[in-house]
Amino acid sequence: SQQGEEDPQALSIQEGENATMNCSYKTSINNLQWYRQNSGRGLVHLILIRSNEREKHSGRLRVTLDTSKKSSSLLITASRAADTASYFCATDAGSGAGSYQLTFGKGTKLSVIP
Amino acid sequence: KAGVTQTPRYLIKTRGQQVTLSCSPISGHRSVSWYQQTPGQGLQFLFEYFSETQRNKGNFPGRFSGRQFSNSRSEMNVSTLELGDSALYLCASSLVFRRRNEQYFGPGTRLTVT
Numbered sequence: 001s002q003q004g005e006e007d008p009q010a011l012s013i014q015e016g017e018n019a020t021m022n023c024s025y026k027t028s029i030n031n032l033q034w035y036r037q038n039s040g041r042g043l044v045h046l047i048l049i050r051s052n053e054r055e056k057h058s059g060r061l062r063v064t065l066d067t068s069k070k071s072s073s074l075l076i077t078a079s080r081a082a083d084t085a086s087y088f089c090a091t092d093a094g095s096g097a098g099s100y101q102l103t104f105g106k107g108t109k110l111s112v113i114p
Numbered sequence: 115k116a117g118v119t120q121t122p123r124y125l126i127k128t129r130g131q132q133v134t135l136s137c138s139p140i141s142g143h144r145s146v147s148w149y150q151q152t153p154g155q156g157l158q159f160l161f162e163y164f165s166e167t168q169r170n171k172g173n174f175p176g177r178f179s180g181r182q183f184s185n186s187r188s189e190m191n192v193s194t195l196e197l198g199d200s201a202l203y204l205c206a207s208s209l210v211f212r213r214r215n216e217q218y219f220g221p222g223t224r225l226t227v228t
Contacts (some may be wrong), residue, residue: 099170104157
């Protein structure tokens with residue numbers, strides 16, 4: 001079953017603008033991860049934020065996590081045409097060295113228009 | 115370091131046949147997970163292996179099985195293929211350590227069942 005729900009389902013912006021995607025989830029988590037997928041290819045890991053972290057940056061990416069609201073957001077600043085892809089949030093509810101199982105949302109399809 | 119590799123990349127099979135997909139994790143990664151991605155159901159967890167043992171299994175019929183070898187390479191098998199098994203099958207590996215880490219995905223195997 002899907003744990004995460006991304007919002008919006010699709011987003012179209014002009015190159016240079018910022019893109020914000022949101023993710024909500026249902027259960028307690030150990031960490032939340034964001035992935036990018038280009039056109040039916042493999043998933044590329046973007047960033048991992050742990051449950052005790054509130055914000056994380058990586059290059060043009062900024063991720064926030066609000067465990068009280070069970071939500072996260074991914075901000076891509078100064079978007080480029082190459083950022084066009086589907087973006088997924090995935091939650092890891094496991095602990096320690098226990099089984100690895102990510103639960104994915106349905107994704108946000110981002111289109112960046114040159 | 116080489117990434118996660120999956121073979122074959124594309125496969126066309128007929129209903130009723132069986133198929134075996136292969137995954138080689140990143141060197142040093144001992145956890146290997148498999149996911150199925152379809153347009154309708156999105157990304158769904160199939161199973162996870164660690165040290166040649168299946169630690170967790172998703173909600174899939176017994177026709178879906180897998181195994182892991184001593185070198186951490188993994189295979190998954192689908193028997194008696196159905197049209198609905200057409201999907202992108204993704205393998206992911208993770209470094210199992212004290213803290214839970216990101217999963218790195220391979221490019222996937224696109225299976226078409228006719």
